[in-house]
Amino acid sequence: MGLFSRTPAVITDEKAVDELLTRGVAEVIVKEDLRKKLLSGKRLRIKLGIDPTSPDLHIGRAVPLLKLRDFQKLGHQIVFIVGDFTAVIGDTSDKESERPMLAREVIEKNKQSYFAQAGKILDFSQVEMRYNSEWLKKLTYREIGEHADLFSVADFVARENIARRLEAGKRVSLRELLYPLMQGYDSVAIQADVELGGTDQKFNVLAGRPLQEHFGQAPQNVVLNPLIDGLDGTKMSSSKGNVIALTAAPADMYGKVMSMADEQVKIYFELCTRVPMGEVEKIASGHPKDAKMRLAREIVAMYHGDDAAMTAETDWQNTFSKGEVPHDIPTLHFGRGIPWYALLLSDQMLELVRVSKTEMRRLVEQGAISEIGGQKIKDINSNFERPTTLRIGKHRFVKLEFL
RNA sequence: GCGUCGGUGGUAGAGUGGUCAAUUACAACAGACUGUAAAUCUGUCGCCCAUUGGGCUACGCAGGUUCGAAUCCUGCCCGGCGCACCA
Secondary structure (H helix, E strand, O other): OOOOOOOOOOOOOHHHHHHHHHOOOOEEEOHHHHHHHHHOOOOOEEEEEEOOOOOOOEOOOHHHHHHHHHHHHOOOEEEEEEOOOHHHHOOOOOOOOOOOOOOHHHHHHHHHHHHHHHOOOOOHHHEEEEEOHHHHOOOOHHHHHHHHOOOOHHHHHHOHHHHHHHHOOOOOOHHHHHHHHHHHHHHHHHOOOEEEEEHHHHHHHHOHHHHHHHOOOOOOEEEEEOOOEOOOOOEOOHHHOOOOEOOOOHHHHHHHHHOOOHHHHHHHHHHHOOOOHHHHHHHHHOOHHHHHHHHHHHHHHHHHOHHHHHHHHHHHHHHHHOOOOOOOOOEEEEOOOOEHHHHHOOHHHHHHHOOOHHHHHHHHHOOOEEEOOOOEOOOOOOEOOOOEEEEEOOOEEEEEEEO
């Protein structure tokens, strides 16, 4: 350590290292090598690259961030790569279709919102932040040719998702081939010792190794986290809506966790929280509902704080276990005595519930509209005579008062 | 560029002149059952009006043929595949 360094010492406790290499980890390449390095006391450079391709993070994307935080806690240097350059190219991993090239402004905006969200997990003041345009935009065709020579087309075509797309007669752009090269070169540029990523990133993350060797560096080790399934047990994907967004309101987040299948609780504990695994075992062996509630509380607390977690839990219990009403619900005002149909089909109501008139009619027919502590509203020709609270479907509530 | 096949609802994917607001699956929504679970069962699932019922807009885009088009024709846009070196 240099005289001026205030870098904390690297922790080499074997237990901690083993936990690091196993919790929420699908594969480590090369495991023994990395273990040795971690125990050596050397401060390692841990790389995670992100592409600011979408403004919202979900809990699946938080998994490597948590792992990064684990490394940080052991005293290693986190190097965060913002793929401002690669985002323009578009990654192809884990996708069934071609990725669009993104506009600059979009990337910038996404980046801002990314850090606002990721900052809840990782202490960015201790992170070395780099933009990969810094080195990528300088590369010449000649150099790119040199890098490209390290890989064969067969390697690329053999990738499952590419093979599948080709098989299905979908287009695979040549530009997508460039992606792993760039990501690999990032590792060279920052001299990464370790790179993190999901198992879907294996190919890309591994691309750093031959490139680093080519440039006379020791090839980085790689820690891959498993991909967690979405709430419905199928592959997590924002477009399927089976994700928990990090920006979700506490109540929403809590409810989302509660709606997942019991079988998923344990893996979520392992990957998305840092409740000690011994305790997780204990929790998981108890009543599934209690386990899930605990998970929901943990997760909400991570992103919104303990108070919000408690409130969310109380609300949830009131709403769903006791059939009461959550506390923050919107209120609409209507004139006394107007018929229900006029009220339900009013613009303000439709806008609030975000349904069309046709859909609202349907909801009424299906018996989805009920008064709290009262009856379903079936007869929409009767009148609105007293302030009340409506429940629409499962989780939509509207308080009604007189004008 | 030439040839050829194709572009359908949130997604996948049927339909090739009327019976098509469009089979089916998944997703979504609602009801039942529950632990708001999950699974399961039932129903709904373009918009608008209405009590049965009716109207409007939709099948890449723009025109056309026809009593009638997602379905046929023309042009355009986009994509797949083949050809484009040996000749």
